Amino acid sequence: MASPHQSSRRTRGGTFFVIAFVAIVTLIAGGLLWGKSNITKIKEWRGxxxxxxxxxxxxxxxxxxxxxxxxxxxxxxxxxxxxxxxxxxxxxxxxxxxxxxxxxxxxxxxxxxxxxxxxxxxxxxxxxxxxxxxxxxxxxxxxxxxxxxxxxxxxxx
Incomplete structure (x- = not known):
């Protein structure tokens, strides 16, 4: 039987991975949306x-x-x-x-x-x-x- 201490650790670890995954997906989606709306600026920067x-x-x-x-x-x-x-x-x-x-x-x-x-x-x-x-x-x-x-x-x- 798992101790309450081990169960709490698993819950915190799972929560951390879910939060990290959501943060990464949000950053990628935000970057893609920013790039799409700023393509003209990006092209100007590149030449x-x-x-x-x-x-x-x-x-x-x-x-x-x-x-x-x-x-x-x-x-x-x-x-x-x-x-x-x-x-x-x-x-x-x-x-x-x-x-x-x-x-x-x-x-x-x-x-x-x-x-x-x-x-x-x-x-x-x-x-x-x-x-x-x-x-x-x-x-x-x-x-x-x-x-x-x-x-x-x-x-x-």
Missing amino acids: GNAWDLTYEAASTGGEPQATALGYRHNPDRTKPGHKIERLGTTSLPWSTQVTVITGEEARVEITPTGDATASCRILLDGIRVVAEGKSPGPGKPAVCHVTTSSTPEKWPR
Whole structure:
């Protein structure tokens, strides 16, 4: 038979573990709720609000080459201000990864050689197509552009 002293010790030990478990669960839930409501601040602390995009360009018919290719991006995800890169003759297919700040325009333009037609795409995180375009005719440029979502982590469908 257990003495009253041992029974009291078991009750206190069980109570301690229940209180500790409830405290840990409360801290974790509170941290998750705080993080969810402060995601914008967290992104600012880690280095700004920007989207990682992939620009792609290709051509059909004629030579697999562009006479001109240009694209817009933000060189620094923490500071406003964009840069426009202009490439001369470029082999196709072509792609590059860029960063574009939230609420800014993402843009790529490709001019195919001679009688070729061009196409371009802008992909979010390398997967989801958010813009695409095609040449209206041979030798005419294809343009893809989209204004990125101004809300971090929420790109409209």
